[in-house]
Amino acid sequence: MTHDNDLSRIGISLPKNLLDKFDDILEYRGYSSRSEGIRDAIRSYITYYQWMSDVKGDRQGVITMVYDHEHRGLMQILTDIQHNYLNVIQSSLHSHVSHDKCVEIILLRGDAGIIKEIAERLMAQKGVESVKLTTIAIED
Numbered sequence: 001m002t003h004d005n006d007l008s009r010i011g012i013s014l015p016k017n018l019l020d021k022f023d024d025i026l027e028y029r030g031y032s033s034r035s036e037g038i039r040d041a042i043r044s045y046i047t048y049y050q051w052m053s054d055v056k057g058d059r060q061g062v063i064t065m066v067y068d069h070e071h072r073g074l075m076q077i078l079t080d081i082q083h084n085y086l087n088v089i090q091s092s093l094h095s096h097v098s099h100d101k102c103v104e105i106i107l108l109r110g111d112a113g114i115i116k117e118i119a120e121r122l123m124a125q126k127g128v129e130s131v132k133l134t135t136i137a138i139e140d
């Protein structure tokens with residue numbers, strides 16, 4: 001059995017700006033080491049995916065997505081993905097955050113598996129900064 005205190009050492013490569021942002025957050029939150037921050041970040045990532053895989057059945061969903069609209073071809077890809085799920089996506093709201101940043105809120109209703117598939121496809125695109133999914137159970 002593997003315990004939390006059996007430590008494995010890994011080496012990772014990160015873009016400098018990503019690491020700088022991460023370090024800023026660690027400093028702000030008072031972490032004693034980068035390793036501790038990375039462990040916490042990985043735990044949150046795992047919790048989020050476990051939560052995502054527990055979502056089942058018919059759901060009302062809300063996706064909040066932040067992306068760089070100057071990223072070549074990205075807006076077209078994001079629109080194409082959404083057009084592939086006409087019967088699940090009810091509506092979307094777009095706001096221009098800054099010169100190159102946009103936020104989009106997408107309302108969905110349908111099978112949880114499809115809703116998660118859409119969130120994951122959006123998330124996988126280069127230039128998409130973040131995708132957050134919230135779902136609500138539909139009760140009759």
Ligand code: NI
Binds near residue numbers: 069095097101102
């Ligand atoms: Ni915009």
